[in-house]
Amino acid sequence: MDATIAGRPRALTPAPLLRFALRLDAAASGVLALLMLLGAPLLADPLGLPEGLLRGAGLVCLPYAAVLAWMTGRPSLPAWAVWSVIGLNAVWTADSLLLLASGWVAPTALGTAFVLAQAAAVGGFALLQWRGLARSRA
Template sequence: MSTIQPSRFLRNALALDAAACAGTGLLLSLAAGTLAGPLGFPEGFLRGAGLILLPCAAALAWFASRESLPKLTVFAVIGINLLWIADSIVILVANWFVPTGLGIGFVLAQATAVAIVTELEIIGLKRSQTRLPARLA
């Protein structure tokens, strides 16, 4: 398995992703009842989304602290972020919910933030050095 020595840029991008997941996760899980009406999404949906983000934040923070990572791990983070962006768009166009204007803006803003963080992670991955397995080095 190919590993990388994450560049400082990648580690910072992963840490930013972790902080954003933690902040959004805490907001959605703790304030779901308050946000449901103004956003136009069910309380359970918001709380569930928030609770999904909290372990993601912990994993991303751990990844950001590592001196080496499997390259596949970074690809998985990028892929999951791209899936989150796609799901955000689907939520708005599939008519599963009736979000308010504020809810639409919230979904678009967080999807845009995820897209920016994902681009930063891609740049960071390109700046990272691949490490050969010990038996090949």
């Protein structure tokens, strides 16, 4: 899919699937952000993840969720913006798996499940967004 016309972003009319995927991603990211920001002191020990890592991830998710929420209300979106969301979700998924494989942290079984579950969800959002993008009209 060509994302530009004469160097300018190509506007898309988001398909219902794309809007749904962006809304779901925004809601989940917002809930996860608040959970990690506010619950980091309580979650760190049971998950075996550093409190700073949880807070940092929450700080990343909060503005991301806000941008996604804003995008869902737009009548049209530039293709590059949607591709950026898909790319960021793919990077988050890969980084989550890398975190577990790297040995940088020593999560508990619950912590490993937490990281894997959110990685699977984010990867699923990327897939839904990609499918929704393919169904959107230029």
